[in-house]
Structure formats: C-alpha cells, structure tokens
Amino acid sequence: MQQQIRGWRFAAERIPRRRIMRDGSLAPSAQKILSACQDLGRRARGMSAPTRGRTPAAQAAKTAARMPARMAEYLPGRTPGGMMGRMPARMAEYMPGQMMGRKPSRMAGRMSARMAEYMPGQMMGRRPSRMAGRMPARMARRMPGRMGTRMPGRMSSRMAGRMTMPAGIAERMPTAMPSVMTPNMKRVAGGLGLLAAGMGVARWAIHRPARERALKNRWIMVTVNCSPQRLASRADLPEPITRLGDAVDIKIAPAPGDRGTELGARLRDLPRTKIAGMVDRHPEEDPRRMVERALRDAKAIIENGEVLRGDWPAAAEPAQAGKLLEFAGRRGGRL
C-alpha cells in the first residue's frame, strides 16, 4: 500500500487506514471510491492506444491551459477546446464534469482558487500532480470526488492531510465517465440520429394532412363606418349586395369600439372545380372575389354615396417588367 503507484490506482492507495475494517475489508464508502477508481482505470486503459504526436486530449488540455481568468462561470459541458481558450473568468464555478479533456494539469496550475471550489469530480483527467502542486490550499479543501484523491507530489502537507475523502463526498462522487466514447460508437450514434430524423421526415410526409380539395367557404367581411342601426335589415343594404340575391348569406354585427359595423357575406354554394385551387389562381373567375367586390362597393356606397372609378382610359400597355411582376403577384403570391 505504500509503494508509489501512478494512475487510477493511486486513489485506492490513498484510502486512509481508518476506512479499513478490522476484518481487512473496506468500509462501504471506501468501496465506492475504489470501485469508481477501478472503473475509471478500465475506461482509461480502453482508450490508451498510443498515438503519434499530440493527442486530441493533450491538445484540449493545452488549449484549456491558455484560458484567461474568469473563464468557467456558466460554460456547459464538453466545450470545444478552441472556445475554452477564450472563456471568461469565473468559469469553473458551475462547470460540469467531462469538460476539460484529459490532460489538464497545466490548466489547473493557473486556476484560481475560487474556480476549483465548485469543480465536480472527473473533470481534471488523469495527471493532476502538477495541478495539485500549484493549487492553493483552499482549492483542494473543497475539491470533491476523484480529483482530490489523486493529488500527489507537490501538495503541501496541510493540503495532503485534508485530501482524504470524507464519506459524504465519496457517496456523491460520480461513478461514470460519459465522455469516454470510442470513435465507432460516435459514428453509430450519429447514424442512429440521422436514421431517426429520416424516419421522422418520412412519417411526416406520409401522414401529413392531405390538402383540402374543397375550397373553404369563409365569410367575407368588410367593416363599414356607420352605426349598426343603419344596416338593421337586409332591405337597408345597397344594390351591390341585394343584387347577389339568395346566393349569399348575410351577416351584420356591430364592430368593437367605434369601428362601425361588420358586414359579411358568404356563398351558399361553392362552385365545384376539377382542379383544386384553380379558382384561387384566377381571381377574376373566383365567385368569392365577386362577393368581395360587392361588399366593398356596398361599403363605398354606404360611406360615400358612390364607388370611385379608376381613371380612364388606362395606360396603353403594361411594360414588360410590369407584366412580369403583375403575373408574379397574381400567380405566385405576393411580392
């Protein structure tokens, strides 16, 4: 138990003697610590294939080391390294685990004390010795989880004395390291995500509501600037409306506030068309437009006594651009 052991086993080595029961077994809290450390070690071994040059984890750690002060306040998990390099101060206070990559010792060396106070477990990776060596005592005091258990080397004696883990902390210590995912797993997850999205789109395409074949027979409304009493009965309506006869239903209601009277008409029967929407695209053939024209003319007569006529004769011929735009406006919607 006294020999120098590097890596995940170090935590187990540091389990204080008082957590060893008389029969030689570990106390439950210590067992949890040991179990977590073993788990960490297994995962670490699974990813420890040697790579040439700087590993991504090492790169992330170096980037993190360049973080300015006040960096970690509200940063969510797994922030990319490049961004981390620009993070503001107070960053680590609420920083969740898994964020920093796997070789953060240089970063930790520059962390402020306040940063580490709330730093959860698993964050710092596997080589905390240099980090711990530069940490102030206050930082280590509150450092939960596995991190504190691995503080070797240059820790001050006071710090090291307090690094033994209280039971409460050990119970709260996370037991997994979700950031550890092999590239293949990522690909599989991405593929599944794409598959799910594709299935969703296909499902929407198949089950979306069919376009209404029948035109919706809405009320066509205008608001006339007169009192409702003036339009008390159908007989009070002007000629453009009465000309429509029984082809339409009429609705008259007072408008809110001082806005006059709402006058509406609705065709009793819509003509059937073979092609849905055709009537929509040819306003001049749309019977609803005729009703609307009648309503607007009626409104003009009630309000002004006459319907304003356009200047005559109109211009000889639309310009080419005007024709196109007019066409676009009519056939394709609005400009």
Next chain:
Amino acid sequence: MKALCWEGVNRLSVERVPDPQILNDQDAIVKVTLSTTCGSDLHLIDGFVPTMQAGDVIGHEFMGEIVDIGRGVRRRKVGERVVVCSFIGCGRCWYCTHDLWSLCDNTNPNWELARDTLGFETGGVYGYSHAMGGFKGSHSEYIRVPFADFGTFPVPDGVSDLDALYASDAAPTGWMGAHMGGVKPGDVVAVWGAGGVGQMAARAAQLLGAERVIVIDRLPERLAMAERYMDVETIDFSQTDVPADLYERTGGRGPDVCIEAVGMEATGAPDGQYAYDRVKQQLHMQQDRPIAVREAIHACCKGGSVFVLGVFGGMVDRFPLGMLMNKGLVFAGAQQHGHRYIPMLLKRMAAGELSTRQLATHEMPLDDAPRGYDMFKHKKDGCVRVAFRPHA
C-alpha cells in the same frame, strides 16, 4: 393635353394623352400650374415599383386651379387656387375620420391588384403605379381630383405658388415624421436625408420644439441648404461614422427621435452594406436598400423613436430587429396623412413660420421634364427639386 409619361425603366417622354374627365360626382378637374419632382418618383423610373405600365402619367405633388367640378362637390368652386394632397382620401371611412388618410378604404379602385402584389391596399395616389390606384399623375396640364371636397385645399392669398406646391406632399410628409415620431420640446432629432422631405421633417421638428436637429446626407449643397434655411447641424455620412458621430454629439445617448427620409434606394454605407443590398436588389432577392433605417436603429437612443418616411416596397435583409427590440424603440412609418396637416401648414406658411420655396432649385416647362428628371436623379447642378410649369 401634354403629359410626362413613364415609358419603361429610365425612359420618360412628354406625350399627348386624353384630357381627364369627371367620372364621379365628387370629382374636380384641376388645371395644374405647378408640379414637382419627388424622390419617390425615382423608384418608379428605376423600375423598383411594380405594376407600372407604359404610358402612365407620373407626378403626385402639385397645385393648380379648379376648372370643373362634379355635381357632388360642395365645398369647392371653379376658379379656386388649390393645393392637392398627393394621397386620395374619401373623408368618410374609418381611417379618414381618424386622420389616417393614406390608409383610406375607398380610394384604390385597383385594390385587388394591390392585394395581390403588395399584400394589402393603400389609398389611391396620383401617378404612382396601378397597384396604388392607377390614377394619372400631375405632370400634365390637367388632372382629375376625386373627392375634391377633401383632397383640395384653398391656398391663402399670402402664400406663393412655390410655397404652396410643397404643401402637397413634402411638407406634410416631413411634418408627419416629426409629429408621429413623437418629437417634443427638448428632444434631439436626427433626420436621414436632406431632400425635400428630410428638410421639411427637420423644420417640423424645430417647430415642434426640438432642442437640436441634426440632418444627415452626403450632398454638400443640400446640407448647406439645410444649414442656411433651418440653422440645423449637419453630418456628411460619406466622411464619418454616423452612429459614432451622433453618440459623440449627444453625450453617448443617441438622438431621441430618428427620422428616415431616404427610402428604398439609399446609397453609401461604410461597411459594404450598400454593395450587399444593391446586389440583392438587382437579383430581385430583396426589394429595398434599408441602409438608413438600419443606421437610425443603431444610432437611436434607448427608448427612443424611429420613424420611416422613405418609401419602401417589400422585403429587406439584415434588419436589426434585436436592437430594435432590446433598445425598447418605438418604430413606425407611414405614407403621408396629408389631409391632416395641410391646412395647418398653409396657415404656418401664411404666417411666415414655414418656407418651402427654396426646395425648388430649378423651374422649367413640362416639355423639359425628362431633362429635369435627369438633373434630379443625378443631383446635377445642386438640384433638390424641379418644379414644372405645364402651361408655361
């Protein structure tokens, strides 16, 4: 009669067209004595307003003499010298009775076309495309004026024709910008554009009590005119960063009220906005170049007000909506509700409080109108506005 006709993009010519007729009982026929160019005509000439047709008579800012009236006209008589509001209001719909005259429900006979192309219908306008009613314009010898009881305003004796001319559109539009923009005593007001409307907006802001008025343009002769006639501060936007300059002049706050009087063909932005907007506009990917609107929103003080007087036609891009919202700005715009302001403006002109004749930097007969528009469009010879005399 003679009239200036739009024959296509950048093509104008003086043609013979049929004389106007009284088509409704409330019509009047006005003999046009003066009619002026307006910056919004350039949008028609440059092809940015749809539903123009070859042969359309343009022009909407004018004054003249009533020569004929329909049997339904009660308040006007033949021989009266009148200025005519460029928008047509019926005077009796809800919008007209609530002083929102340019939104009149009953004066756009082409409301279906307007709805199909613009998405809604405004009131009618003289000489401003078929989506806006298809009415013949005022660059002609005679013009039909619908709802003449409401749309014509007798000119007081002490007011010259050239002053009264700009009571038709520029002066009421500018006044509306200051009034509906909420200018109040002590305010700092910035006006983008030193054309006729911009200068009138600046003067209106002064008359409404603004403590400081700052006019922004790039044309030295227009800025000089604003300084000379209205004693306002000016900024040449081609020489400076306008928002930074405004912040510097206003203690870091920005102007309380920003009035945009430029419109869809704004030019000159320092960071490539102009090129970006221009390209998108030419590719029909957006209709307008809202450079001045963006700048106004950027420069306006927190909790301030931005009012858009310039004419815009459709969609824009890179609009600083977040700044508009987070700054708590009041943002509004309108075509002019001229009927609301013209009588008051004529009184102020008669009292000597408001002078507009300086806007007419050039006068010429209607036969020279294509040349006049060329001068006006390209700002030649210090041109601010050209006034045409159809009967000269």
